């Protein structure tokens with residue numbers, strides 16, 4: 001069986017992380033997840049993530065770094081779920097594929113009904129220190 005490549009964002013606003021709940025009629029409807037979607041042919045992972053966040057949430061983020069990749073087999077399909085640490089910039093929260101969203105602390109992620117593929121990512125986030133991400137290089141001011 002083919003493996004579906006899916007990219008998702010671990011989107012931080014200060015110390016909270018954005019999660020959203022899939023609409024009931026969708027595959028894995030009712031589960032909470034990190035937003036993102038399938039990587040299309042010819043797209044790189046970052047472009048795919050930016051596109052999905054814009055399409056599904058009207059959201060802009062700064063993508064920092066790859067975090068963790070999980071391969072998970074559901075009954076009918078297998079996904080490679082590739083997560084990136086992101087910083088929230090702005091959103092109009094125009095939800096197209098989800099019916100709810102929340103900002104939660106990493107310690108509280110396990111209280112939500114997360115999609116099974118997301119659980120190893122949520123577990124790894126408990127020990128994650130956001131300040132471990134190096135700040136972007138500052139551009140020298142022109143004289």
Ligand SMILES: Nc1nc2c([nH]c(=O)n2[C@@H]2O[C@H](COP(=O)(O)OP(=O)(O)OP(=O)(O)O)[C@@H](O)[C@H]2O)c(=O)[nH]1
Pocket residue numbers: 006007008026027028033034035036037038079081097115116117118
């Ligand atoms: N975006 C996203 N998808 C996830 C996560 N975890 C997880 O198992 N998935 C699954 O990965 C698959 C692809 O996600 P998608 O967001 O592109 O789904 P889609 O709208 O194209 O799928 P659909 O129209 O077939 O329901 C879905 O079956 C989804 O349930 C996650 O954290 N984020």
